Amino acid sequence: MIRLILLLFAFLLSGAVGAEEYWTRPLKPQGKAPAAWSDLEASLDPRSCGACHPDKLAEWSGSLHAKAFSPGLVGQLLTFSKEETQDCLDCHAPLAEQAAAFEAARKTGKAHLSEAQGLAAAGNSCGGCHLRGHQRFGPPQRSTGALGPIKGDLPHGGFTGDADFERSEFCAACHQFAADQAINGKPLENTVAEWRASPQAAAGQNCQSCHMPDRQHLWRGIHDPVTTAAGLTPKVSADHDKARFAVTSTGVGHAFPTYVTPKVILHAVLLDGANKPKQGTEATYVIQRRVEFDGSDWHEISDTRLLPGQSAAVEINWRDATRAKVWLEVQPDDFYHSVTYAQLRRDLPKAGAAARLIAEADSRTRSTIYTLFAAEIARPSASGDRP
Ligand code: HEC
Ligand code: HEC
Ligand code: HEC
Ligand code: HEC
Ligand code: HEC
Structure with missing residues (x-):
C-alpha cells in the first residue's frame, strides 16, 4: 500500500513541466556568498530576508508556501530514500541547502522534529523562488520598472529584474504537470492549461493578478x-x-x-x-x-x-x-x-x-x-x- 502512494507520486513527479531553465531541479547549491557581504545578506533564512523585507516575510509566513514542509509531507519522507525525498523537495523545499539540512537531521534520528530540520522546515521559502548562486532575481524594479541587473549601492549586490516573475509560467514549475501524463485527457495538476483556456487569461489576468495582487505574498486559494x-x-x-x-x-x-x-x-x-x-x-x-x-x-x-x-x-x-x-x-x-x-x-x-x-x-x-x-x-x- 505504501508502494501505491509512492507510485502515485512517482507518476506526478515524472509529469512536472520544468521548461524554464530557472526552475531546472534539483536546484544547484548557492555556493559561497561574496566575502564582502554581511552575515545577514549571505543568510538563506527567510527571517534574515525579513529584516529588510518585513512585509514579504509577514505575508509569506501565513501562506501555504511557508507551510509546505508539513506533517503530511514529512510523515511520508521518513519512509522514503534520499532520491525519493528529493523528488518531493523539488516542489516543497526546493533549495539544495534544504535537502542537505533534512538529510543531516535524518542521520540524528530527529528528522520528524521541525526544530531539527533547519532550513528544510522553511518549505517553499524566499530563496527557492528568488536566489540562484546567491544572486537575487525578482520582478521589474517597483520604483522604475527596470529589468536586467540593477546594481547601485544596494544590499546583496542588487538584483536582476526578470519579467518571468510576472507570468503564469513562473508558477508552472510546481502547479502544472506535462500533457503526456494525462488521465482522460487531463493531467492531475492542469492549472496553467486550464488558465490558458479561460476568459480571465484572455482578459489579461494571470496567476499573480489573482493570487499575488500588488505583489503580496499571501497565495490564498481554496483553503481561504x-x-x-x-x-x-x-x-x-x-x-x-x-x-x-x-x-x-x-x-x-x-x-x-x-x-x-x-x-x-x-x-x-x-x-x-x-x-x-x-x-x-x-x-x-x-x-x-x-x-x-x-x-x-x-x-x-x-x-x-x-x-x-x-x-x-x-x-x-x-x-x-x-x-x-x-x-x-x-x-x-x-x-x-x-x-x-x-x-x-x-x-x-x-x-x-x-x-x-x-x-x-x-x-x-x-x-x-x-x-x-x-x-x-x-x-x-x-x-x-x-x-
Ligand atoms: C540588508 C537588507 C536586505 C536583506 C537582508 C535582503 N534584502 Fe533583498 N533587497 C534589499 C533592498 C534595499 C533591495 C532593493 C529594492 C529596490 O531598489 O527596489 C532589495 C531587493 C530585492 C529583490 C528585488 C525586488 C524587485 O523589485 O524585483 C528581491 C527579490 C530580494 N531583495 C529578495 C531578497 C531575499 C530573498 C532575501 C533573503 C534571502 C533578501 N532579499 C535579503 C534589501 C535586503
Ligand atoms: C517550488 C514550487 C512552487 C512554486 C514555484 C509555486 N508554488 Fe504554489 N504551492 C506549492 C506547494 C508545494 C503548495 C502546497 C503547500 C502545502 O499546502 O503544503 C502550494 C500552494 C499554493 C497555493 C495555495 C492553494 C490552496 O490549496 O489554498 C496557491 C494559491 C499557490 N500555491 C499559488 C502559486 C502561484 C500563483 C505561484 C506562482 C507565482 C506559485 N504558487 C508558485 C509549490 C509551489
Ligand atoms: C510538481 C510539484 C510537486 C511535487 C514534485 C510534489 N508535490 Fe506535494 N504538493 C504540490 C502542490 C502544488 C500541492 C498543493 C495542492 C493542494 O492544494 O492539495 C501539494 C500538496 C501536498 C500535500 C498536502 C498538503 C500538505 O503539505 O500537507 C502533501 C501531503 C504532499 N503534497 C506530499 C507530497 C509528497 C510526499 C511528494 C513526493 C512524493 C510531493 N508532494 C511531491 C506540489 C508538488
Ligand atoms: C513561490 C515563489 C515565491 C516565494 C516563496 C517568495 N516570493 Fe517574492 N516574489 C515572487 C514573485 C512571483 C514576485 C513577483 C510578483 C509580481 O510581480 O506580481 C515576487 C516579488 C518579490 C519582491 C518584489 C516586491 C515588490 O513589492 O516590488 C520582493 C522584495 C520579494 N518577492 C521578496 C521575497 C521574500 C523576502 C520572500 C520570503 C519571505 C519571498 N519573496 C518569497 C515569488 C516568490
Ligand atoms: C481570475 C482569478 C484567478 C486566476 C487567474 C488564477 N486563480 Fe487560482 N484560484 C482563484 C480562486 C478564486 C480560487 C479559490 C477557488 C478554487 O479553489 O478554485 C483559486 C484556487 C487556486 C488553488 C487552490 C487549489 C484548488 O484545487 O483550487 C491553486 C493551487 C491555484 N488557484 C493556483 C493558481 C495558478 C497556478 C494560477 C495560474 C496558472 C491561478 N491559480 C490563476 C482565482 C484565480
Whole structure:
C-alpha cells in the first residue's frame, strides 16, 4: 500500500513541466556568498530576508508556501530514500541547502522534529523562488520598472529584474504537470492549461493578478473561505414545487477546484416548524474530480468541476414543508483524508514517528472544512405572488 502512494507520486513527479531553465531541479547549491557581504545578506533564512523585507516575510509566513514542509509531507519522507525525498523537495523545499539540512537531521534520528530540520522546515521559502548562486532575481524594479541587473549601492549586490516573475509560467514549475501524463485527457495538476483556456487569461489576468495582487505574498486559494467566496456567485430561487441553490464560477481563472484533492458539496434540506432540518430530506450535489489508482493505472471516475462560467445546482421538492436551508460545504483536503492518509494510517507501524505525523496531518484535513452561502428559503404560495 505504501508502494501505491509512492507510485502515485512517482507518476506526478515524472509529469512536472520544468521548461524554464530557472526552475531546472534539483536546484544547484548557492555556493559561497561574496566575502564582502554581511552575515545577514549571505543568510538563506527567510527571517534574515525579513529584516529588510518585513512585509514579504509577514505575508509569506501565513501562506501555504511557508507551510509546505508539513506533517503530511514529512510523515511520508521518513519512509522514503534520499532520491525519493528529493523528488518531493523539488516542489516543497526546493533549495539544495534544504535537502542537505533534512538529510543531516535524518542521520540524528530527529528528522520528524521541525526544530531539527533547519532550513528544510522553511518549505517553499524566499530563496527557492528568488536566489540562484546567491544572486537575487525578482520582478521589474517597483520604483522604475527596470529589468536586467540593477546594481547601485544596494544590499546583496542588487538584483536582476526578470519579467518571468510576472507570468503564469513562473508558477508552472510546481502547479502544472506535462500533457503526456494525462488521465482522460487531463493531467492531475492542469492549472496553467486550464488558465490558458479561460476568459480571465484572455482578459489579461494571470496567476499573480489573482493570487499575488500588488505583489503580496499571501497565495490564498481554496483553503481561504474569502478567496473561494470571491470566485463564485451563489443564487437561490424557489417556485411552489421546489427550491434551487446554484453556484456559478465567475472569478476563478481555472477549473473550480483545480486539483483532485478538494471536494465541494451543495446542500439543501427541508426545515420543520421549529426550523430544524427534517430527517432524510437532504439533497446534495458534489463538485469534484474523482480519480482512483487500481494498482497499475490511474482512472478518472468522474469530473464535475466547474470551468469558468459554468454552474452547478441542487434542487429539493417542498413536499409538505414551507422552509428550506441551503449551503455550500468546502473540504479542501478530501483526497488526502479519504485516500492518501487513510492508506498510510493502515500501513505505517502504529508507534512510529511517521504514523504520528500522518495522524496529525489527517486531523488537520478535518479542521480545514468550512461552509459558505448558507441561506434559508421560504416556499412561495401557489397563487404565484413570489417574493
Ligand atoms: C540588508 C537588507 C536586505 C536583506 C537582508 C535582503 N534584502 Fe533583498 N533587497 C534589499 C533592498 C534595499 C533591495 C532593493 C529594492 C529596490 O531598489 O527596489 C532589495 C531587493 C530585492 C529583490 C528585488 C525586488 C524587485 O523589485 O524585483 C528581491 C527579490 C530580494 N531583495 C529578495 C531578497 C531575499 C530573498 C532575501 C533573503 C534571502 C533578501 N532579499 C535579503 C534589501 C535586503
Ligand atoms: C517550488 C514550487 C512552487 C512554486 C514555484 C509555486 N508554488 Fe504554489 N504551492 C506549492 C506547494 C508545494 C503548495 C502546497 C503547500 C502545502 O499546502 O503544503 C502550494 C500552494 C499554493 C497555493 C495555495 C492553494 C490552496 O490549496 O489554498 C496557491 C494559491 C499557490 N500555491 C499559488 C502559486 C502561484 C500563483 C505561484 C506562482 C507565482 C506559485 N504558487 C508558485 C509549490 C509551489
Ligand atoms: C510538481 C510539484 C510537486 C511535487 C514534485 C510534489 N508535490 Fe506535494 N504538493 C504540490 C502542490 C502544488 C500541492 C498543493 C495542492 C493542494 O492544494 O492539495 C501539494 C500538496 C501536498 C500535500 C498536502 C498538503 C500538505 O503539505 O500537507 C502533501 C501531503 C504532499 N503534497 C506530499 C507530497 C509528497 C510526499 C511528494 C513526493 C512524493 C510531493 N508532494 C511531491 C506540489 C508538488
Ligand atoms: C513561490 C515563489 C515565491 C516565494 C516563496 C517568495 N516570493 Fe517574492 N516574489 C515572487 C514573485 C512571483 C514576485 C513577483 C510578483 C509580481 O510581480 O506580481 C515576487 C516579488 C518579490 C519582491 C518584489 C516586491 C515588490 O513589492 O516590488 C520582493 C522584495 C520579494 N518577492 C521578496 C521575497 C521574500 C523576502 C520572500 C520570503 C519571505 C519571498 N519573496 C518569497 C515569488 C516568490
Ligand atoms: C481570475 C482569478 C484567478 C486566476 C487567474 C488564477 N486563480 Fe487560482 N484560484 C482563484 C480562486 C478564486 C480560487 C479559490 C477557488 C478554487 O479553489 O478554485 C483559486 C484556487 C487556486 C488553488 C487552490 C487549489 C484548488 O484545487 O483550487 C491553486 C493551487 C491555484 N488557484 C493556483 C493558481 C495558478 C497556478 C494560477 C495560474 C496558472 C491561478 N491559480 C490563476 C482565482 C484565480
